[in-house]
Amino acid sequence: MPSLERSPDAGAGRRRVVLFPLPYQGHLSPMFQLAALLRDRGGLAVTVLHTDFNAPDPARHPPDIAFVPIHESLAEEEQAAAAVDLHAHFLSLDAACVAPFRAAVASLREKAEDDGDVACVVLDSNWLAVLAAAAELGVPLLALRTVSAATSRNLLAFRRLCDDGYVVPVVNDERRDEPVPGLEPLRVGDLVRYDGWDVEKSCEFITKLSDAMRVPMSGVILNTFDAIEADELGKLQAELSVRAFAVGPLHKLSPETTTLRPPHRGCLAWLDAHPPRSVIYVSMGSVAKVSRKVFDEMAWGLSASGVPFLWVVRPGLVGGEDDATVVPQLPDGVDMSRGMVVPWAPQREVLAHPATGGFWTHCGWNSTLEGICEGVPMLAQPCFSDQTVNTRYVTHQWGVGMELVKVFDRVRVGEAVRELMVGEEGDRVRDNARRLRIQANQCVASTRAIDDLVEFVRSL
Missing domain, CATH: 3.40.50.2000 (Glycogen Phosphorylase B;)
Incomplete structure (x- = not known):
C-alpha cells in the first residue's frame, strides 16, 4: 500500500479528486494550477499522486492538498536516460507507474467511507499505459491536455494524415509548405513531429499519443480559452465523444507555481x-x-x-x-x-x-x-x-x-x-x-x- 507524505484527512467528507501529473516541468505546473482551482473554487478535496522522479515538495503547496507517492521502480540506467533520451525515459517511467498507480487509487477508494468518495481521477493526457489502466478502474476519468486545441486536433487526425501522405518524414521535405486540409492554417511542416528521431520511431510515438485521446473517459480538460481558440475548440468538441472543458489560462487563474529548478531572481x-x-x-x-x-x-x-x-x-x-x-x-x-x-x-x-x-x-x-x-x-x-x-x-x-x-x-x-x-x-x-x-x-x-x-x- 502506498505511503502518505501528507495525510488526506483534510477535506474528509467532501468529494475527492485524484490527480496524477506527468513529472516534467511543463506538465507539473498546469496540473497543480488545476488542483488549486478545484480546491479553491470548487470546494473539492484534492489528492495528488506523484512519482519519486521529480517528486514535488508538499511544503511548497497548500496544506490541505494531500500528496501520495506511488514509488515507481526504475532501473538506474533508466533513471539516467532522462538527461539523454527523454522518449526512452518516459516510456520506461510510464510502464513502471501502472501497478503502483492502480494500488494507490484502490487504497484511496478503500478510504472513501472516511474521506469522502473519489469523484474522479484526472490524469495528464500524455500518460499512455497509465491512462489505459485508469480507464479500467471503474472510476470516472478525465484527462488534462497541456497542449492547445489545435495540437489536440492534429493528434486526433494523425492516422488519417499518415494514410493521406501528409506526415513529413524529413524536415526539409518538398511538401512542407503544403496546406493540410481540415487543419488550416497548418502546413505539412507545422504538424506535430520529433526531429532527430527516425521516421518509424516518431510515427509510432505520435500514433500512441493519438490513440490515447480515444481511451474511454468522462471528459477532457484543456488549458486554453475561447479568445484564442474558439474555432479550434468548437471543431475539437465535434470530434470528441466526451465533453471538453477549456479552463485556461490556468497560470492566470491560479497563483500556484511549480518549478524543478531554482530561479535566478x-x-x-x-x-x-x-x-x-x-x-x-x-x-x-x-x-x-x-x-x-x-x-x-x-x-x-x-x-x-x-x-x-x-x-x-x-x-x-x-x-x-x-x-x-x-x-x-x-x-x-x-x-x-x-x-x-x-x-x-x-x-x-x-x-x-x-x-x-x-x-x-x-x-x-x-x-x-x-x-x-x-x-x-x-x-x-x-x-x-x-x-x-x-x-x-x-x-x-x-x-x-x-x-x-x-x-x-x-x-x-x-x-x-x-x-x-x-x-x-x-x-x-x-x-x-x-x-x-x-x-x-x-x-x-x-x-x-x-x-x-x-x-x-x-x-x-
Missing part, C-alpha cells in the same frame, strides 16, 4: 535597470535542446544585435554535450556585456516586467500562453512536438510573433532580434499582442469555465 533587479520594452528575454523552456552550432549562432547573434538580452542557458540545453548536468559554455570571444545569462528565470515575472519587450521562445504551450497573457511579442524557434503547431498560430493566426528564418546563422539572428524589438514588423506584432492580452484578461475575469467543470465533477 537577481535577473529581476537587472531588468529594473533597463528602460521599458528594451530587453529581449530568451528561453527554450525546460526540455528542448539545440545543437552546439545553433547555440553558438544564438550567442553571436544576440551579441551582434545590439539589444539588451536576458538569456536562460540551462543544463542540458545543448544536445550531445558530455555532461548534461552542466551549464553549456558560451563560445570563446562572444561579447555578453549587453546581456545577462542565467540557468533559470522566474519566467512569469520576467514576461510581466516593464523592461521586457520581446520573447525569443521555443513556443511550448505554457510559454506561448504566458507570452500572450502578458502581451509580449514573440520570436519563435520551435524545436519539436507541438511547438511547430504553436509557432504557426503565433505567427499566422494571431499575428503576435515572427519565426526565425530556416537558415540559422548569427547575421540573420541579429537581424531578427532587431526587427522584433525596433523594426516595423515588430511594431505590428506588438500591437497585435497588446490587443490579444486584453482579450485574455477578459477571459480571466470570468469563472464560468472552471465553474462548469466543478459542476460536472460533482455530478459524476
Whole structure:
C-alpha cells in the first residue's frame, strides 16, 4: 500500500479528486494550477499522486492538498536516460507507474467511507499505459491536455494524415509548405513531429499519443480559452465523444507555481535597470535542446544585435554535450556585456516586467500562453512536438510573433532580434499582442469555465 507524505484527512467528507501529473516541468505546473482551482473554487478535496522522479515538495503547496507517492521502480540506467533520451525515459517511467498507480487509487477508494468518495481521477493526457489502466478502474476519468486545441486536433487526425501522405518524414521535405486540409492554417511542416528521431520511431510515438485521446473517459480538460481558440475548440468538441472543458489560462487563474529548478531572481533587479520594452528575454523552456552550432549562432547573434538580452542557458540545453548536468559554455570571444545569462528565470515575472519587450521562445504551450497573457511579442524557434503547431498560430493566426528564418546563422539572428524589438514588423506584432492580452484578461475575469467543470465533477 502506498505511503502518505501528507495525510488526506483534510477535506474528509467532501468529494475527492485524484490527480496524477506527468513529472516534467511543463506538465507539473498546469496540473497543480488545476488542483488549486478545484480546491479553491470548487470546494473539492484534492489528492495528488506523484512519482519519486521529480517528486514535488508538499511544503511548497497548500496544506490541505494531500500528496501520495506511488514509488515507481526504475532501473538506474533508466533513471539516467532522462538527461539523454527523454522518449526512452518516459516510456520506461510510464510502464513502471501502472501497478503502483492502480494500488494507490484502490487504497484511496478503500478510504472513501472516511474521506469522502473519489469523484474522479484526472490524469495528464500524455500518460499512455497509465491512462489505459485508469480507464479500467471503474472510476470516472478525465484527462488534462497541456497542449492547445489545435495540437489536440492534429493528434486526433494523425492516422488519417499518415494514410493521406501528409506526415513529413524529413524536415526539409518538398511538401512542407503544403496546406493540410481540415487543419488550416497548418502546413505539412507545422504538424506535430520529433526531429532527430527516425521516421518509424516518431510515427509510432505520435500514433500512441493519438490513440490515447480515444481511451474511454468522462471528459477532457484543456488549458486554453475561447479568445484564442474558439474555432479550434468548437471543431475539437465535434470530434470528441466526451465533453471538453477549456479552463485556461490556468497560470492566470491560479497563483500556484511549480518549478524543478531554482530561479535566478537577481535577473529581476537587472531588468529594473533597463528602460521599458528594451530587453529581449530568451528561453527554450525546460526540455528542448539545440545543437552546439545553433547555440553558438544564438550567442553571436544576440551579441551582434545590439539589444539588451536576458538569456536562460540551462543544463542540458545543448544536445550531445558530455555532461548534461552542466551549464553549456558560451563560445570563446562572444561579447555578453549587453546581456545577462542565467540557468533559470522566474519566467512569469520576467514576461510581466516593464523592461521586457520581446520573447525569443521555443513556443511550448505554457510559454506561448504566458507570452500572450502578458502581451509580449514573440520570436519563435520551435524545436519539436507541438511547438511547430504553436509557432504557426503565433505567427499566422494571431499575428503576435515572427519565426526565425530556416537558415540559422548569427547575421540573420541579429537581424531578427532587431526587427522584433525596433523594426516595423515588430511594431505590428506588438500591437497585435497588446490587443490579444486584453482579450485574455477578459477571459480571466470570468469563472464560468472552471465553474462548469466543478459542476460536472460533482455530478459524476
